[in-house]
Amino acid sequence: MTILQLPPKAHYQIVQLSDCHLLADIDDYYQGVQPGRYLQQALQHIAADKLPDAIILSGDLSQDHSDASYQLLARLLAPLSCPVLLLPGNHDNYTQLDWLSRQAPLAAASSLQLASWQLLLLDTKGDTPAGYFGPERRQQLAARFAASNAEHFWLFSHHHPLPLGSAIDKHGWQDAQPFWQLLANEPRARGLAHGHCHHAYAKQHQQIQLVGCPASSVQFCQQQAWQTLDLGPMYCQWHFSAAGQVSWQFISAHSLAGETV
Numbered sequence: 001m002t003i004l005q006l007p008p009k010a011h012y013q014i015v016q017l018s019d020c021h022l023l024a025d026i027d028d029y030y031q032g033v034q035p036g037r038y039l040q041q042a043l044q045h046i047a048a049d050k051l052p053d054a055i056i057l058s059g060d061l062s063q064d065h066s067d068a069s070y071q072l073l074a075r076l077l078a079p080l081s082c083p084v085l086l087l088p089g090n091h092d093n094y095t096q097l098d099w100l101s102r103q104a105p106l107a108a109a110s111s112l113q114l115a116s117w118q119l120l121l122l123d124t125k126g127d128t129p130a131g132y133f134g135p136e137r138r139q140q141l142a143a144r145f146a147a148s149n150a151e152h153f154w155l156f157s158h159h160h161p162l163p164l165g166s167a168i169d170k171h172g173w174q175d176a177q178p179f180w181q182l183l184a185n186e187p188r189a190r191g192l193a194h195g196h197c198h199h200a201y202a203k204q205h206q207q208i209q210l211v212g213c214p215a216s217s218v219q220f221c222q223q224q225a226w227q228t229l230d231l232g233p234m235y236c237q238w239h240f241s242a243a244g245q246v247s248w249q250f251i252s253a254h255s256l257a258g259e260t261v
Contacts, residue, residue: 003118004083004109006053012114014238015046016156018058018195019089019215024068031228035063035217038233040076042216045253046235051082054112056121058195058213059089059158062096070096074103083107088125089158089195090171111144115242118150122157124173131159131173131196138182145186152244155192160212162205167226168197183208190246193236200234200250211236214250 006012017039023029026036046052062069077084084106088097101108112119122141126132145153161173161180173179183189184206191209198220201212214234221227232254239247 002109003111003113004054004085004107005113008115008242010115010242012054012117012240013050013052014112014114014119014240015052015055016058016193016213016236016238017042017055017216018158018213018235019060019198019217020057020073021060021063021091021215021217022069022072023062023064024066024072026072028064030063031218033218033230036072036076039073039216042233042235042253043076043080045233045251047080051080052237053114054082055080055084056112056119056156057084057086058156058193059087059125060091060195061086061089061100062091062093065091065093065096067096070100074100074106077105078103080105085109085112085121087121087156087158088123090125090129090131092125113150114240116151116244117154117240117242117246118148118152119154119156119240120144122155124157124159126174129171131157131161131171131176133157133173133176133179135178138178142182145188151188152246153186153189154240154246155189157192157194159196160194160210161192162210164197164199164201164212164222165224166197166199166220166222167224168220171196180206193238193248198228200236202248209246211248
């Protein structure tokens, strides 16, 4: 596990971007929108204010699996001066992600240390579009918990670990109960944020706060039939304090004025 440690301070701002679904060309279309242009707008919106301490990309960065789509992402991220971490989604390719993680300002790290907080990036990519977090990955997570002296943990994954009543549930986190048993034995685990569902929500399960990050591309309707909504590019803005507080906002970047939802 590679840990990126940020300088100690009282307050950190982290931005989570998810489900970019980029194609080879910035003007190509996915589900009726141009995801390259939408991500460009989101990054401009983020950069228009004070840059966050770090950005986390929570998977499904490419839609067409092309080298060109990851090269486009690298070009869009290149002007940033804050570190960018990533984790794989079901659409992503490990070889392409490895190349991407070596392009500045990306950091090849699976953990972010923020004073009393440790943010852990979980790999839930499997052999199918559904989420997989089997025994070996659970053992690795337990070892990460045991090796850390952090006071608080926040987890980031691509797949959602509980059904949402949406068509995406058929590609959700499979056999999640052992994972929840692991978290039940770790009182420092405070929450989990994920992508994949293309839907902004928050709810509690056990002692864990669950937060779904909206997509920078399109949102999915929360129903059993597949349907998308064009709400413009969206992302999640996180605030972690050294004193142990955490908060988040769902941000719309459809215009540079933006809004909090």
